[in-house]
């Protein structure tokens with residue numbers, strides 16, 4: 533099955549005031565994201581606070597998203613977990629729900645050897661029957677797969693590519709050049725232009741929930757050879773990202789969307805509410821850039 537489109541929002545998970553999941557919030561959030569021209573959704577990943585959720589909560593969010601968005605855009609289900617059993621169960625659900633692909637971080641917390649990691653990915657591919665995108669995010673997963681190891685995993689036909697959330701554009705370009713039949717999506721929003729300039733199959737990120745149109749514009753400007761416009765757009769994103777990195781990326785994005793009337797609620801603990809200073813800083817940017825309530 534094909535994964536069409538190149539610009540994917542790594543979706544937030546709507547929650548109620550008490551931190552329980554709010555599947556009813558998925559439809560308005562999806563509609564807001566798609567109204568900005570984004571091509572698809574990457575569901576239940578880092579931005580979705582998935583590691584703070586039970587398997588059944590994640591399944592509910594995967595299901596609510598598929599029901600609302602299956603006919604509207606490409607869907608990638610992130611099913612990665614510390615446990616192969618949980619990842620496999622979610623992968624099977626994603627297959628039944630009509631997702632276009634699954635994705636997974638390497639199994640985390642324990643330091644697994646490469647054979648264990650490869651076995652985990654094979655089990656996920658078997659369970660979903662869908663193309664599998666490896667989610668490489670060494671800063672959070674604790675596993676830094678080398679170029680050679682990523683290429684070794686991709687010898688399996690079912691492994692369709694990599695979501696690359698790291699900063700090494702040299703490694704990214706090497707991977708893309710060496711495995712031209714696979715898809716490589718860049719996941720560090722603040723450097724999307726760098727990846728687009730060197731060549732990428734697309735971008736998947738957290739800030740695409742709010743400013744997806746900016747990444748669409750970067751991609752179009754690069755394709756047109758308009759580097760000045762591409763830089764202007766990336767600078768706009770980076771002004772926001774610099775603030776989000778101070779106030780908290782997921783909490784800041786949820787605050788911005790709530791303020792625009794897209795109800796996504798708070799983050800789940802141990803994430804704490806934003807400080808008053810953080811709210812003022814972020815509101816100032818939102819007001820000055822066309823995201824006032």
Ligand code: MN9
Pocket residue numbers: 542578579669672697719720721722736737738739773781
């Ligand atoms: O992969 C996100 N990474 C993390 C996606 O969640 C760690 C990115 O979209 C970042 O949130 C973004 C801001 O640093 O680049």
